[in-house]
Amino acid sequence: MNGAEREVLLELRDLEVGFKTKHGIFRAVKGVNFSIYRGETFGLVGESGSGKTSIGRAIVRINDVSSGSILYKGRKISGPISRDLDLEVVRTIQMIFQDPMASLNERAKVDYIVSEGLYNIGVKRTEAERLALVEKALLEVGLLPEFASRFPHEFSGGQRQRIGIARALIMEPELVIADEPISALDVSIRAQVLNLLATIQKAKGLTYLFIAHDLSVVRFITDRIAVINKGELVELAETEELFRHPLHPYTRALISAIPQPDPRAERIKVVTVYDPACHDYAVDTPSWVDVGAGHFVLANASELARYKEEMSSSA
Numbered sequence: 001m002n003g004a005e006r007e008v009l010l011e012l013r014d015l016e017v018g019f020k021t022k023h024g025i026f027r028a029v030k031g032v033n034f035s036i037y038r039g040e041t042f043g044l045v046g047e048s049g050s051g052k053t054s055i056g057r058a059i060v061r062i063n064d065v066s067s068g069s070i071l072y073k074g075r076k077i078s079g080p081i082s083r084d085l086d087l088e089v090v091r092t093i094q095m096i097f098q099d100p101m102a103s104l105n106e107r108a109k110v111d112y113i114v115s116e117g118l119y120n121i122g123v124k125r126t127e128a129e130r131l132a133l134v135e136k137a138l139l140e141v142g143l144l145p146e147f148a149s150r151f152p153h154e155f156s157g158g159q160r161q162r163i164g165i166a167r168a169l170i171m172e173p174e175l176v177i178a179d180e181p182i183s184a185l186d187v188s189i190r191a192q193v194l195n196l197l198a199t200i201q202k203a204k205g206l207t208y209l210f211i212a213h214d215l216s217v218v219r220f221i222t223d224r225i226a227v228i229n230k231g232e233l234v235e236l237a238e239t240e241e242l243f244r245h246p247l248h249p250y251t252r253a254l255i256s257a258i259p260q261p262d263p264r265a266e267r268i269k270v271v272t273v274y275d276p277a278c279h280d281y282a283v284d285t286p287s288w289v290d291v292g293a294g295h296f297v298l299a300n301a302s303e304l305a306r307y308k309e310e311m312s313s314s315a
Helices: 052-059 083-092 110-120 127-140 145-149 157-169 187-204 215-221 239-244 249-256 263-268 301-314
Strands: 008-021 024-037 041-045 067-072 093-096 175-179 207-212 224-229 232-238 287-290 296-299
Touching: 008 052, 008 207, 024 041, 024 052, 024 207, 024 232, 041 052, 041 215, 052 093, 052 175, 052 207, 083 093, 083 110, 093 157, 110 127, 110 145, 110 157, 127 145, 127 157, 157 187, 187 215, 207 215, 215 224, 215 239, 224 239, 224 249, 232 239, 232 249, 296 301
Parallel strands: 041 207, 041 224, 093 175, 175 207
Antiparallel strands: 008 024, 008 067, 224 232, 232 296, 287 296
């Protein structure tokens, strides 16, 4: 099924996010455009400080949008919106945060942490109904219902992240923003959490925005990947297409740095260092261009001609 036949659940149009500093406005996100289709896992990849989390927090209305717009199911959710739409966004768009320790209230029991969103949306439920929803959410993430009476510090990092996932699932969301959900976890349990997210997505038909800096992880779980550098998207394509034909030098640098499981291959691999000076944008400025089959890249006219030639020669 091509993009024209799929339902766009979320769309970002020329999104800009800025923060006030003592030196003026810092533009963390600069004119970002992409769409996320219902049911897919969309990866957003870049180095630390590239603007990934700022985009995720803008979608859930934590960060204000400086300009541009965010559309959810065709309705604008950035800027001032009605209370009813705000409550819908709170319920149907949930976020899983990076640090499972910092994102959980240490003074609250798991029972309250998981069901906190239910209190916030103001839907009246009996205590028995609420407890049943908490138990169901915990079971869905592989935790025992009796864990509800414990505090976060009594759990391992992987268990705490499962609590964070349960807190999102209890709201019955349609879109889940997973902000580096495994980067703070031990390597031995990262695969468990990734498999859990994939299982839940299949069972509930969820849509994911998966934010990460590790391309090898994103390759495992995503359908499409957007690469961001210093607040600007530089490339976007289907996952395997991006790995087969990376066009932008920054994307190539990220892929070249992926650790190799074979020690011999790791020793001989050549890591490419991205140098922004390789672009000559003094006269010929870049634009966001589709080079074919939904493969977008930030390039000027001369770069675009070279990229198309590379793609045709490797086809």
